[in-house]
Amino acid sequence: GTAAYTSYQNPMQGYYGAMATFDIYNFPTLKKGFQSAANMALHTSKEAIQAGWEINPTLYGDNKTHFFVYYNVDIKYDPGCSNLVCDGFVPNKEDGDWWIHTGRDTNNLTPVGYWPKSLFTTMRDNATSLFWGGTTVSPSNEPSPPMGNGQWPGELSAFVRDIQYIDASGQGNAPESWLHNLRAEVSNNKCYQVSSLTENMFHYGGPGGCTKN
Structure with a gap:
């Protein structure tokens, strides 16, 4: 699911x-086969990189x-690779292109690692699309898990704020300068929703419970 x-x-x-900036929650009852994440991604039509926080009992x-990182060099045919399972993501080096930094705010960031540009073709220099929000995964015919903190978007729900894109300089x-480039994306509003983007912040999430065939 997506919101x-x-x-x-x-x-x-x-x-x-x-x-x-994401606020992070936990679902202690989530079982193997299910995932719930708060993440951001940059991608082209073929390739993608992603980072965020996830609950994934199958993997961990x-x-x-x-905290997790993920990349994919062929969205259509390749399932991609998470964390350090493959050689793509390089922790704590002093050169590279697609860097990840993490911290409590934008003034206190620590480098985590990077994906070398040599991994990519269409994303060697820049991406064409961005993503901020929540995602979930569930087995076929099983109710989808909660997203965010399990609440519908509102004052007490999970949020994403301080979103920015980095330009060539x-x-x-x-x-504010590129609001017309953004749109809300929700896979099933009976299970997950996203609020309007106000003052560089939006709320998202929901209880889940959708099934897929």
């Missing part, structure tokens, strides 16, 4: 990075919330 904001029209020079062997750009 997020995505860009659908890239600026003339493309997206060279993205930023956001527990139902705690973990390395400057951050808040949505």
